[in-house]
Amino acid sequence: MTTTTTSGASTPSGNVGEFTTVDSSDRSTWFIDFMDRANALPEYGDMRRGLAAALGDLKGKKVLEIGSGTGDDARGLAALVGDDGRVTGTDVSEAMVGEARRRSTEGPSLPVEFATEDMRRLSFADGHFDATTAKLVRQHCDDLDAADDELMRVTRRGGRLAIFDYDFDTLAVDHPDRTATRQAVHCFCDGHRNGWNGRALVGRFLDRGLNEVTVTPYTVRMPFAFFRPSLEGRLAEAQHSGELPWTQGQLADWWRPLIEAQERGRFFASLTGFVLGGTR
Template identity: 75%
Template sequence: MTTSTSAASAAGENVGEFSAVDSSDRSAWFIDFMDYANALPEYRAIRQGLAASLGDLDGRSVLEIGSGTGDDARELAALVGGGGRVVGTDVSAAMVEEARRRSAQGASLPVEFAVEDMRDLTFADGAFDATTAKLVRQHCDDLDAADAELLRVTRPGGRIAVFDYDFDTLTVDHPDRVRTREAVHCFCDGHRNGWNGRSLARRFQERGLAGITITPYTVRMPFAFFRRSMEGRLSEAQRSGALAWTAGQLADWWRPLDEAEDGGRFFASITGFLLAGSR
C-alpha cells in the first residue's frame, strides 16, 4: 500500500511558496522537489523548447530569471560557448548557493549566479541578448514590475522566452468529481498567479513584444510528483479552513488515488504555455 503523508509534507511544505524558501528551515525540501521535477522527460522538453525559442545563442549573453539549482542555466551555458555568458538569478540565497556548488563540480562553463529580485533587477538596460524565465512568475506578487524588468534588461531585438503553468488545467482521474474540482481550485488558488499561463499572450502583447508565439506543454505527473505538488497545499488549506473539508474527508479523497497508484492506474497531468517573442 502506498504510504500516506510524508514527514516533509506533514510539516506543511507548499509548492506555491517558492518565494519564501529562505524563510523556511526546510530549503532542502524545495531543492529536492526541483530535482524531481527537472528529471521528468516533459521538463527536459520544456527546457529544450525555451532554449530553441531564444534563437542561436553562440556568443550571446543570456539571463535566466528564477534559476533555482542551475540546471537550465548550465544547459544554456553549453550553448553560448566560450564567447558567451549566462547569468542565473534567484530570489533565494539557498538556491543560488546550491547552484554555485553544483556548477563548481563539473566542467568549466561561462555561467554565474546571483541573488536578485525579479521585480527590481540590478542589471543595466539592454544588458542581455536573451532572457528566459521558467515557472517563476507564478510566485511573484507584482507581475507588472517583474515583466517590465524582464523587458528592460533585454536589448532591443533580443529574444524573450517564458514558461508558466496554468494551474486550473490540472486533471486528475478520481471517482469524486465534486471534491476533485474543489481540490484543483484550491491548489490553483494556492499560487499567487494560478492563471498565469493563460494570461501570458495578453500581458506581453500589451508590453509590445513582437512576433509572439505560444506553445502548450502537458506534463504527465507521476504519483510521487503529484503528491509532493498537492499534499502540502491541501493539508494547509484544510487546517486553515480555506478548503472546507474535515481531515477525514481529505484522507478519504487521497485513498482512491493511493489505490490507483498501487494498481498502476493513476493518472494526472498539468499544462503550461511557452511564450516567445522579440523585444
C-alpha cells in the same frame, strides 16, 4: 508545517506555492528536492529545449535566466552560448543560488554565474542581455507588472524573450469524486499567487510591445511521486485554515483512491503550461 497521511501519521511537507519563502523556511532542502524531482521528468527536458529554441541562436550571447533555482537550466544554456557567451542565473533565494554555485563546480567549467536578485527590481542595466528566460517563477511573484516590465527592460531591442508558465486550473486528475476533485484543483490553483499565469502570457506581453510572439503548449504527465508533493502541503494547509471546507477525514478520503490507483498502476494526472517566445 506537517500534514497527516491516510494512515494518520504526521509527516513534514512543503508547499509549492511558497518558493519565495525558501530562505526563511527550515526546510529549504524540501524545495531543492522538489525541483530535482520536477527537472528529472522527461517533459521538463522538452520544456528546456522549447525555451532554448524560442531564444534563437545563442552562440556568443549574453543570456539571463530568472528563477534559476539549482542551476540546471542555466548550465544547459551555458553549453549553448560557447566561450564568447555568458549566462547569468538569478534567484531570490540565497539557498538556491548557493546550491547552483556548488553544483556548477562539480562538472566541466562553463560560462555561467549565479546571483541573488529580485525579479521585480533587477540590478542590470537597460538592454544588458541578448536573451532573457524565466521558467515557473512568475507564478510566485506578488507584483507581476513590475516583474514583466523588468524582463522587457533588461533585454535589448531585437533580443529574445522566452517564458514558461503553467496554468494550474488545467490540472487533470482521474478520480471517482468529480465534485471534490474540482474543489481540490481550484484550491491548488489558488494556492499560487498567479495560478492563471499560462493563459495570461500572450496578452500581458503583447501589451508590453513584444513582437513575433509564439506560444507552444506542453503537457506534463505527473507521476504520483511528483503529484503528491505538488498538492499535499497546499491542500493540508487549506484544510487546516478552513479555506478548503473539508474535515481532515474528508481530505484523507480524497487521497485514498489516488493512493490505491497508484498501487494498481492506474494513477493519472497531468498539468499543462505554455512556452511564450518573442522579440523585444
